Amino acid sequence: MRIRAAVLRHPGTPVEVEDVELDRPKTNEVLVRVAAAGVCHSDVRHADGDLGPGKWPAVMGHEGAGVVEAVGAEVTHVSPGDHVALCFVPACRTCRYCRAGNPNLCEVVAKHGATGMLMDGTSRLRLPDGTTLQHGLRTACFADYTVVAAGGAVRIPEALPLWQAALLGCGVVTGAGAVANVAKVRAGDAVAVLGCGGVGLQVVAAARRAGATPIIAVDRVPEKLELARTHGATHVVDATSPEGAVETIRSLTVDGVDFAFEVVGRPETIRLAWDAIRCGGTAVVVGLAPDGVEASVPAIEFLSEKSLVGTYYGSGDPAAELPALAELALTGTLDLAAVVSHVETLDGVEAALDRLRRGEGARTVLIVDPALAGHAG
Ligand SMILES: [Zn+2]
Numbered sequence: 001m002r003i004r005a006a007v008l009r010h011p012g013t014p015v016e017v018e019d020v021e022l023d024r025p026k027t028n029e030v031l032v033r034v035a036a037a038g039v040c041h042s043d044v045r046h047a048d049g050d051l052g053p054g055k056w057p058a059v060m061g062h063e064g065a066g067v068v069e070a071v072g073a074e075v076t077h078v079s080p081g082d083h084v085a086l087c088f089v090p091a092c093r094t095c096r097y098c099r100a101g102n103p104n105l106c107e108v109v110a111k112h113g114a115t116g117m118l119m120d121g122t123s124r125l126r127l128p129d130g131t132t133l134q135h136g137l138r139t140a141c142f143a144d145y146t147v148v149a150a151g152g153a154v155r156i157p158e159a160l161p162l163w164q165a166a167l168l169g170c171g172v173v174t175g176a177g178a179v180a181n182v183a184k185v186r187a188g189d190a191v192a193v194l195g196c197g198g199v200g201l202q203v204v205a206a207a208r209r210a211g212a213t214p215i216i217a218v219d220r221v222p223e224k225l226e227l228a229r230t231h232g233a234t235h236v237v238d239a240t241s242p243e244g245a246v247e248t249i250r251s252l253t254v255d256g257v258d259f260a261f262e263v264v265g266r267p268e269t270i271r272l273a274w275d276a277i278r279c280g281g282t283a284v285v286v287g288l289a290p291d292g293v294e295a296s297v298p299a300i301e302f303l304s305e306k307s308l309v310g311t312y313y314g315s316g317d318p319a320a321e322l323p324a325l326a327e328l329a330l331t332g333t334l335d336l337a338a339v340v341s342h343v344e345t346l347d348g349v350e351a352a353l354d355r356l357r358r359g360e361g362a363r364t365v366l367i368v369d370p371a372l373a374g375h376a377g
């Protein structure tokens with residue numbers, strides 16, 4: 001079928017929406033009519049070539065929601081008409097990582113993800129001239145239709161508007177999981193969040209749900225700090241202030257925070273997270289740094305029992321957590337709408353990427369199909 005999709009032809013050139021051919025879903029695949037998609041900072045990394053070589057040409061987008069249009073053979077967990085959130089790690093459930101309880105690190109997904117192919121190693125996407133296109137982050141949802149691996153389509157309650165559900169599959173799972181699965185934040189823990197974009201705000205919100213206090217949000221952009229307040233930050237710190245963010249964090253706590261979440265992906269902010277934690281504290285790096293970037297910390301401070309840990313996609317079972325997070329959104333415990341700073345049509349993808357490059361705003365949602373998304377756009 002002929003679809004419209006945002007194609008990354010080469011890093012450094014604008015991402016443009018063009019006509020693309022999409023094949024029918026094969027065995028264990030699902031065709032989804034996309035309602036809406038979120039634009040994440042990882043999309044900027046992808047578009048700018050910072051995920052490493054060979055990630056193009058590709059249809060972009062890894063956070064979205066829609067309605068099942070058709071299913072391939074052996075798909076039983078969803079049917080046409082079901083509302084689904086997209087999950088960019090469709091775990092195989094049989095590899096050693098999946099068996100060990102780390103489906104977010106599934107090695108089959110990693111193997112095909114490296115080439116931009118679906119789980120059988122092939123693509124359903126091509127340009128009209130026959131050029132094969134990659135499925136960006138296995139999801140390719142900056143498009144009006146997409147074919148994903150069965151595990152990439154997770155059924156969610158129909159009551160949740162799809163323009164909000166579109167945010168679940170990356171930012172919410174990643175932020176909530178960093179707090180609940182990695183740090184295991186408990187009531188009364190002191191938390192700092194460095195970077196208050198789409199994912200950082202979800203870290204703030206999850207820290208509030210866990211009962212953390214104080215929750216200190218750090219960013220350079222005043223409007224993002226205000227958003228952090230509405231998500232639960234008890235204190236906000238302007239990262240550009242002359243007093244210095246670390247000194248301010250230390251003045252607000254006994255001797256630094258229990259957990260600092262770095263949600264930027266830069267060596268400077270990773271070091272800031274390290275400096276902000278107390279003895280025995282943990283710095284959790286959530287941000288995605290460009291390929292090849294290194295970070296360093298004073299090694300003698302490992303004697304203080306400080307920890308620096310990584311996380312990927314919430315470090316839990318994303319497909320299992322998505323419906324639970326959707327339920328939280330339905331009860332109002334999780335406010336998905338509040339993170340959305342901008343709304344665009346599919347054609348607004350490059351404008352959304354540029355805003356992220358400039359550090360402006362939190363999440364942009366692309367309304368691909370207004371009627372389906374439940375948002376006029
Ligand atoms: Zn993302």
Ligand SMILES: [Zn+2]
Nearest residue numbers: 092095098106
């Ligand atoms: Zn696996």
